[in-house]
Amino acid sequence: MDSYDNNEKSDGGDKKPAAEQSSRWRKLWQPPGARYWLGIPAGGFMMFAVGIVFWGGFNTAMELTSTLGFCTSCHEMTPVYEEYQQSIHYKNASGVRAICSDCHVPKPWGSKVLRKIKATFNEVPHAIMGTIDTPEKFEAHRAEMAENVWAEMRSNDSRECRNCHTLETMALEVQDKSARRRHTLERKQKKGETCIDCHQGIAHKLPEGYE
Ligand code: HEC
Numbered sequence: 633m634d635s636y637d638n639n640e641k642s643d644g645g646d647k648k649p650a651a652e653q654s655s656r657w658r659k660l661w662q663p664p665g666a667r668y669w670l671g672i673p674a675g676g677f678m679m680f681a682v683g684i685v686f687w688g689g690f691n692t693a694m695e696l697t698s699t700l701g702f703c704t705s706c707h708e709m710t711p712v713y714e715e716y717q718q719s720i721h722y723k724n725a726s727g728v729r730a731i732c733s734d735c736h737v738p739k740p741w742g743s744k745v746l747r748k749i750k751a752t753f754n755e756v757p758h759a760i761m762g763t764i765d766t767p768e769k770f771e772a773h774r775a776e777m778a779e780n781v782w783a784e785m786r787s788n789d790s791r792e793c794r795n796c797h798t799l800e801t802m803a804l805e806v807q808d809k810s811a812r813r814r815h816t817l818e819r820k821q822k823k824g825e826t827c828i829d830c831h832q833g834i835a836h837k838l839p840e841g842y843e
Pocket residue numbers: 697698699702703704705706707732733736737754755756758759760763764773776777778780781
């Protein structure tokens with residue numbers, strides 16, 4: 633304690649720079665004064681605020697990249713957009729519209745982020761390379777893309793379709809016989825078919841040569 637006190641006294645004394653330095657060094661290791669402890673919650677709060685701002689920005693980006701306008705910014709030139717506009721999912725008696733992302737972008741958060749990452753590393757480079765930038769190139773590539781979409785929908789039991797349509801909520805009695813027979817839960821249990829097994833080409837033309 634003695635030497636400590638000495639150092640305290642020498643604090644600010646220009647003549648003893650070495651002692652002053654050792655005093656600073658000691659101060660560094662002293663527990664901070666009460667008001668400095670406030671720094672911890674204040675710092676925590678600031679990180680929290682910064683986090684919210686980034687999180688908001690991230691979610692806004694996620695939303696913007698799921699709008700019809702975003703998808704058509706590239707796909708307006710491809711035939712899928714016009715085909716979609718002729719389909720029941722664009723315009724129908726009930727006025728409920730399914731947009732591109734309703735069918736193609738997962739709703740669950742993790743799958744959605746993964747899909748966006750995949751798009752960044754697959755679709756964006758292909759857009760730059762011009763893989764589908766003419767109708768001819770698009771048609772040549774369509775079967776492969778359709779197969780990708782079908783495979784994905786089969787793998788998740790047509791999850792995106794089921795955000796809007798479920799077998800459980802269908803009024804089978806108002807459906808025609810062919811539909812009614814195929815939409816029962818018993819059949820689903822027995823055969824394990826999913827929507828996309830029977831409903832292909834519902835928003836776009838099927839690739840050439842496909843039934
Ligand atoms: C930057 C331009 C661009 C934007 C924006 C864009 N796409 Fe694409 N998309 C492409 C290109 C290029 C391909 C062809 C990729 C390939 O060859 O694998 C493609 C392919 C696809 C495919 C076929 C995927 C596959 O697995 O083969 C689907 C489905 C698709 N886009 C849907 C969408 C939807 C839905 C949106 C909006 C959320 C969207 N795209 C936004 C450029 C874009």
